[in-house]
Amino acid sequence: MSDLELALHLADVADRITTARFRALDLSVDRKPDRTPVTDADIEVEDAVRRVLSDRRPDDVVAGEERGGSIGEGRTWVLDPIDGTKNFLRGVPAWATLIALVDGGRPVVGAISAPALGKRWWASAGGGAWCGTADRGPERISVSGVRDVADAYVSTTHLGTWSEHHSRDAYLRLVDACWENRAFGDFWHHCLVAEGVIDLAAEPVVNPWDVAAVQILVEEAGGTFTDLSGAPRFDGGNALSSNGHLHAEALELLKA
Structure with missing residues (x-):
């Protein structure tokens, strides 16, 4: 096996x-x-x-x-x-x-x-x-082809965690720049990125077991997975999944 x-x-x-x-x-x-x-x-x-x-x-x-x-x-x-x-x-x-x-x-x-x-x-x-x-x-499955943040669909987990672990203002900057936002949360929004249903999934706090499986799924779907510093790791304490095209701009918007 x-x-x-x-x-x-x-x-x-x-x-x-x-x-x-x-x-x-x-x-x-x-x-x-x-x-x-x-x-x-x-x-x-x-x-x-x-x-x-x-x-x-x-x-x-x-x-x-x-x-x-x-x-x-x-x-x-x-x-x-x-x-x-x-x-x-x-x-x-x-x-x-x-x-x-x-x-x-x-x-x-x-x-x-x-x-x-x-x-x-x-x-x-x-x-x-x-x-x-x-x-x-x-x-x-494969990620979306959206290339403009203004056309992007973004998801997060509980909004309050941004205040506690990163920056609520930073996440709201990303939201304001995007076309639509939801809070599907947990594993699901990363899977939706891999499917090309949404374009960005951001989390200010994660554990390794929350996103280890997510990282390879998103990457094999043609997307990009990093922590909020831009390092391609599942154990960085936070996470951003994207279709790849939007990743650099999303990271810039999420800077605390």
Whole structure:
């Protein structure tokens, strides 16, 4: 089984758990030390994925949101069992399991599965970016061709995080320069950039497991992914995805 096949198998394992627990009346919710929520489904998914990896890739390192671990220079599987936990626990269907394989500090495989949306995205180095739905099957995806920020569609997460972690004024400069804006948030807006549905997705604060799978998806779709300093990394603490054409101007507008 190739690494990509394994990532998709892990997504299947996760989907069976998350779909069974989504909108469950007995869902258990707790708060982590950073006051973000965690459900019993988050823990169950990460533990299940780790068990499969222990069997299939015993020599690889695993780093996950709930059980920890470090990302080194070797092969590391980076897991976010449920990205969009706040949506998950409220019954909003915009959440996903994110699985990435990082090797030499770069994501080489990524899978993003959003079963409540009926969609899954995946990519591998040199293999392109793909999206699949139950009724249409796999389709190769690519970013938009929009070249003028005035024609661009931009998305972010919660606007308040810009005040806390970067600059609200900087994000509003970008919004004012663009044609349209929304806050799709989390994994979804990066996937929409990769699909060419929107053109920019900006986040003032992220963790590595939030965007490792996103980076390779956007890049393999022909786009650009960096932190807000312009470095092409998933562990820079913030993120900007774009179709590539708009990236430099968006970074300039986002300067704090």
